[in-house]
Amino acid sequence: MTMSEENTVPHASAEEKQKVRLPETKNLILSPSPHIQVGPGSAKIMCQVIVCLIPAIIAAFVFFGLHALRVLVICTASCAAFEYLWCLAVKRKSTVGDFSAVLTGLLLGLNISSLTPAWVCIAGSFIAIIIAKQVYGGLGQNPFNPAAVGRIAMLMGASGAMTQYAVPRSVFFAPVADALTSATPLSMAESAAGMGKSLEYFNSSGFLWRAFTGEIAGSLGETSVLAVLIGGIGLMALRLIRWQIPVSILATVAIFVSLVNHFSPGTTPGVLFHLFTGGLMLGAFFMATDMVTSPVTVKGCIVFGVGIGLLVCVIRIYGSYPEGMSFAIVLMNALVPLIDKFCYIKPFGHQNIKAGRIEPRRGEIK
Amino acid sequence: MNLWKDFSKGIWKENPVLVLMLGMCPSLATTSSGSNALGMGLATTFVLVCSNLAISSIRKIVPGKIRIPCYIVVIAAFVTVVDLLMQAYTGALYEALGIFIPLIVVNCIVLGRAEAFASKHGLLSSFMDGLGMGCGFTLALTIIGLIREFLSAGTLFNVLVSENYPVLFSVMGQAPGGFMVMGFILAGMNFLNMRKARKEGRDFVNPVDMDCKHCMICRITDEDK
Amino acid sequence: MNTEEKNVRMDAGANGNEPWMDVSAAERQRQEYLKRKQEEQERKVTPAKIRNIFYLGIFLFLVCAVAATVMCFANGVTRIPRRQAKQQKLVSALNEVLPPYNNAILKTAESKENPGNIKSTLYTAKKDGKVAGYAVQISAPEGYGGKMEGLISFSPEGRVCSFVITEHSETPGLGSEVTDRKDVRTFATLFAEKKRKPFPENLPPGKVLDQFRSRSVKTAPWRLRTEGGDIDGRSGATISSKAVTLLASRAAEILKEKLQKEGKIK
Structure with a gap:
């Protein structure tokens, strides 16, 4: 009585089956599992990305001293710990060994200031690992980049502590309270533009050189463009990321900023300033290119990158936050399923089937 | 005994916020602090009890086809009158609860209980149901509110827990914090219920017929009286 | 059971020995047919229906009228006390900020x-x-x-x-x-x-x-x-x-x- 319709659909007769030409059986290789895996596993990929982050970590240590190491160690350790504890709580095999939590912790640490209090780091790690990743089902299931989500939560949750940036080389061993703090160049430029002051300083070659090497106030990993670039080129050489994503982000930012500068001069500093400051480089090379949360196809990657670039510029120039890289990444992550849907690759020989009325089956009442 | 059952089911077994998922909007929006949550809960309990009584007493004369508009009119008129009276005669109480009163008219839980319970049961049962559901709502809201208040400001009912308490994660007082706390509480509650069901050797099911999916409000034509 | 309905059943029974036509499908079809029939019935306008609609409309009107009267009454009664309460609130705020x-x-x-x-x-x-x-x-x-x-x-x-x-x-x-x-x-x-x-x-x-x-x-x-x-x-x-x-x-x-x-x- 409860047999479903699918089971009783009339099958093609034996004669009709003969008409369909199947490939020769000996040309088909079919075998049950286990299959040999080709290519790197996730642990190897994560380790390679971590190696590419080493220049940025060294730069952070050079400019921000032991505090940089403190923040990085707290973030990495607490991310790994939360991953382990979650696996323990839900009685799953521990996934700490795939190093994804370590990478998330490192990225989170590189995204925040060297003066961030320890509890803020731990709270951010909790949100990054538990809420942004494990609640969705762990690595590969998360729709948003965990490090970006963690950073946003920290920024909104503890905005006072998160907007204290140390002046580079000002402290090495001294306690946090003694550190000289400064605003980031982006927020300085925004308030200068808001007050109608001249933006000449931000376009001067001396300032831009310091921004390139990393001797400006900011989050640990994002100040030194040089170090991030070295790591990013490494990532591309190892074929770990699609080059389309960072290139389209940077190109969009450059084009948008030069258009703004052309049509309304004085609103914002020049193209190089926007490329060299804030989390743009780190985000473009290391966070937007996360394999789980970026589109599958090349066309999709370009759409994704252009979207991030536009959002970053809009938030930086017109929004109330001075920097918007993590917001842009998370917003575009939310659109990735849509992008994938519209930018899929058509199979060879694909034809559009015209949507027509399906004829009712025999025996049905018309 | 039956009356006690009508009352007590609202607190845990069919808790409106944590099990039936009714009234999500106020339970996320007004729980940024414990005192706000308590105020909203008490105001809702009051309206819920009175509207249950009113609906139960007119349930036999209202034609089935237009019962929903009738209920809405009755509840809205009732809430407006209460609002005006509170404004006029209970200044301090209105200061504390006044902003929540207009929100209650459109609160899903009031209409939900009117339709699912009061329109089918007698006065006394409806009264106990309203009281129980109101208490469960207040309890759930206050717990969420206290957790959020402690995480975001380090206080409980506006009293600082200890001097120089540093961990103030203000995002917990905003909308995302509401969703997070709610999610964790729901997960914890389901976990407890599942474990209990497993110990008793039965399958865990949410109470059907009462949650949003099964509520008859959206299916007016199916059950014309 | 009217003739049309019978025909449907006969039809289903006649085709019942075909492998893809099981009883549940026939039952589903019958229900769909009945539903369509009922919908047709509902669309027809009969004097009884018109009377019913008028009755419902008048009932709803009465409910609204009663509710509106009660609200008007409450509004009128509380107008002066409400104004006094509002002024009291303002005065107490002024007392706090002024010497x-x-x-x-x-x-x-x-x-x-x-x-x-x-x-x-x-x-x-x-x-x-x-x-x-x-x-x-x-x-x-x-x-x-x-x-x-x-x-x-x-x-x-x-x-x-x-x-x-x-x-x-x-x-x-x-x-x-x-x-x-x-x-x-x-x-x-x-x-x-x-x-x-x-x-x-x-x-x-x-x-x-x-x-x-x-x-x-x-x-x-x-x-x-x-x-x-x-x-x-x-x-x-x-x-x-x-x-x-x-x-x-x-x-x-x-x-x-x-x-x-x-x-x-x-």
Whole structure:
């Protein structure tokens, strides 16, 4: 009585089956599992990305001293710990060994200031690992980049502590309270533009050189463009990321900023300033290119990158936050399923089937 | 005994916020602090009890086809009158609860209980149901509110827990914090219920017929009286 | 069971021995057919139906009429007590921000429409015929969560005494740190006797709001430090701090105008 319709659909007769030409059986290789895996596993990929982050970590240590190491160690350790504890709580095999939590912790640490209090780091790690990743089902299931989500939560949750940036080389061993703090160049430029002051300083070659090497106030990993670039080129050489994503982000930012500068001069500093400051480089090379949360196809990657670039510029120039890289990444992550849907690759020989009325089956009442 | 059952089911077994998922909007929006949550809960309990009584007493004369508009009119008129009276005669109480009163008219839980319970049961049962559901709502809201208040400001009912308490994660007082706390509480509650069901050797099911999916409000034509 | 329905059943039975046609499919078809039939029936207009609709409409009208009458009655009865309660609230707020006075303060209200569709009201407090202070009630639409409303009091010479935000919808924990004067109590000192400081420090502290104290209206408009002024906003809540500053500046301009008209300041 409860047999479903699918089971009783009339099958093609034996004669009709003969008409369909199947490939020769000996040309088909079919075998049950286990299959040999080709290519790197996730642990190897994560380790390679971590190696590419080493220049940025060294730069952070050079400019921000032991505090940089403190923040990085707290973030990495607490991310790994939360991953382990979650696996323990839900009685799953521990996934700490795939190093994804370590990478998330490192990225989170590189995204925040060297003066961030320890509890803020731990709270951010909790949100990054538990809420942004494990609640969705762990690595590969998360729709948003965990490090970006963690950073946003920290920024909104503890905005006072998160907007204290140390002046580079000002402290090495001294306690946090003694550190000289400064605003980031982006927020300085925004308030200068808001007050109608001249933006000449931000376009001067001396300032831009310091921004390139990393001797400006900011989050640990994002100040030194040089170090991030070295790591990013490494990532591309190892074929770990699609080059389309960072290139389209940077190109969009450059084009948008030069258009703004052309049509309304004085609103914002020049193209190089926007490329060299804030989390743009780190985000473009290391966070937007996360394999789980970026589109599958090349066309999709370009759409994704252009979207991030536009959002970053809009938030930086017109929004109330001075920097918007993590917001842009998370917003575009939310659109990735849509992008994938519209930018899929058509199979060879694909034809559009015209949507027509399906004829009712025999025996049905018309 | 039956009356006690009508009352007590609202607190845990069919808790409106944590099990039936009714009234999500106020339970996320007004729980940024414990005192706000308590105020909203008490105001809702009051309206819920009175509207249950009113609906139960007119349930036999209202034609089935237009019962929903009738209920809405009755509840809205009732809430407006209460609002005006509170404004006029209970200044301090209105200061504390006044902003929540207009929100209650459109609160899903009031209409939900009117339709699912009061329109089918007698006065006394409806009264106990309203009281129980109101208490469960207040309890759930206050717990969420206290957790959020402690995480975001380090206080409980506006009293600082200890001097120089540093961990103030203000995002917990905003909308995302509401969703997070709610999610964790729901997960914890389901976990407890599942474990209990497993110990008793039965399958865990949410109470059907009462949650949003099964509520008859959206299916007016199916059950014309 | 009418003939058409029978035919359907016969039809289903006749095809029943075909492999893809099981009984449940036939049953489903029959139900669909009946449903369609019922819908047709419903679409037909009969006198009984028209009567029913009229009955329902009149019933609903009666319910609404009764509800409206009750609401009108409640509104009429509570009109005067509500107004008194509202005035009482305003008076108690004025008592908090002003030094002791003994005139009927609500009668001194001078309402004014300012540019930007902002209404303001100026109250003059007098003690034994002498001016004891002024209070300006004004709103600022520039808040992060929309409009905020404040009450700011001045000494007779035009110096700020006290400043409270009476209504706002700023973000709790961020913008509300700027607008709210919060009495910090701990569990240790919960039941200890609360000491009230003399005027104008009678209110709980507010970090941004207290910075305006004893500034003269002559120095208005005031600005935040990030905009070249000397008021320290709260970091992370720049928009709320700015709105508060604008509100105070606007109130000061109103009082300045009045004092200049009366020749008390230049």
